[in-house]
Amino acid sequence: MKRLTDPVASEKISERDKKHLWHPLTQHKTHPEMLAIAKAKGAVLFDEDGKEYIDGIASWYTCMYGHCNPHILKKVGEQMQQLDQVVFSGFTHEPAVKLSEALIKILPENQQKLFFSDNGSTATEIGIKMALQYHFNTGEKRNVLLAFEEGFHGDTFGAMSVSGLSVYNGPFEDFFISVERIPVPTEENIVDILTQLKNRLEQNDVAGFIYEPLVQGAAAMKVHEANGLDQILALLKEHNVLTIADEVMTGFGKTGKYFASDHITTKPDIICLSKALTAGLVPMGLTTCTEKVYKAFYSDEIAKGLFHGHTYTANPLACAAALAAVELLQTKEIQDNIQNIMQWHQEFDAKIKDHPKVGTTRQLGVIYALDLDIQMERYGNLRDKLFKHFMDNGVFLRPLGNTIYILAPFIISKEQMEKIYLTIQSALEIV
Incomplete structure (x- = not known):
């Protein structure tokens, strides 16, 4: 026939x-x-x-x-036979736990808690929400975020708000949260940046500072120096401004160290991860934070929890891919x-x-x-x-x-x- x-x-x-x-x-x-x-x-x-x-x-x-990559395909294939997907609210599973244990070993030493999401934009969105709600939960009204000029942090609304590339953001700028921008540090401008920041921080309304450490990807791979960034981060920490390192692009070995933050003495309070996290096999985002940040949400009051969730949060297959990628990174x-x-x-x-x-x-x-x-x-x-x-x-x-x-x-x-x-x-x- x-x-x-x-x-x-x-x-x-x-x-x-x-x-x-x-x-x-x-x-x-x-x-x-x-x-x-x-x-x-x-x-x-x-x-x-x-x-x-x-x-x-x-x-x-x-x-x-x-x-x-055969190592990653093998690990994910094995996981597919065991557990494909389960709700991560009220449940847990070994791939997520093993991934958390592996990441904590290579993340900057102050990172303690991991919050899963779906991609780089949501990872930064959650970092922004953590910074804003941290101060809300601790009784301070801080509603301003700082960000670098020409930074890029994603396409969701919070991430767009802190991004400085108008080619992406133009139609939406009237709807953004409150963001003020500072130039990236150079040897010539760092003294002026620190002076202006000290004056600005006296108003006590800055909740957080989000930055791409050392390399601004979407701004055409612009590189800034570690020493100047370190001075900015140290000053912000003195004023209890949460620092959010967007390592979606820079993370997992691309700068010659596991994370770009490893080049800098002052470590961030929050780190946003995606892209190479799962070696490109499946989508996943991660927002990590210090114990200090986490404790501001740990309460008998339900409303103080971080009420953010995605259907595929901590998907077991994505966790298996990420764990295999972390193993390869360290070889x-x-x-x-x-x-x-x-x-x-x-x-x-x-x-x-x-x-x-x-x-x-x-x-x-x-x-x-x-x-x-x-x-x-x-x-x-x-x-x-x-x-x-x-x-x-x-x-x-x-x-x-x-x-x-x-x-x-x-x-x-x-x-x-x-x-x-x-x-x-x-x-x-x-x-």
């Missing part, structure tokens, strides 16, 4: 996509085409036509141990690979930094960025031209305006990284 072909299934995935799907960070009228990825392995993506692309940004800094192989990538970046920087079309370069850990010495729109035509050049050459990089950055998986080979470097060099000839 002749088998009938499904006419829908015979269409290309990229064509079927156009019928119903609305993609993030996309103006579909000007960018209607989506590339269909059929599979991925290690540091490589494969599209529906079989073409290969080196994943130079680890799919938004998530798949740091490579796509479809000698991954730590050696991190050092290798850092060295390769330094060697590339020595070759490229004096190129006439390169303005500035910077590196922290496995994060490398260069600014082209040319003005362009964040999502403009020249940026699109660069993106097309990279993809045509089998390299997946997403320029942020005139900034080209690399944040590849820890398992990337030297040959694959060399191809990324050569493609960036050739891109300089088309701008």
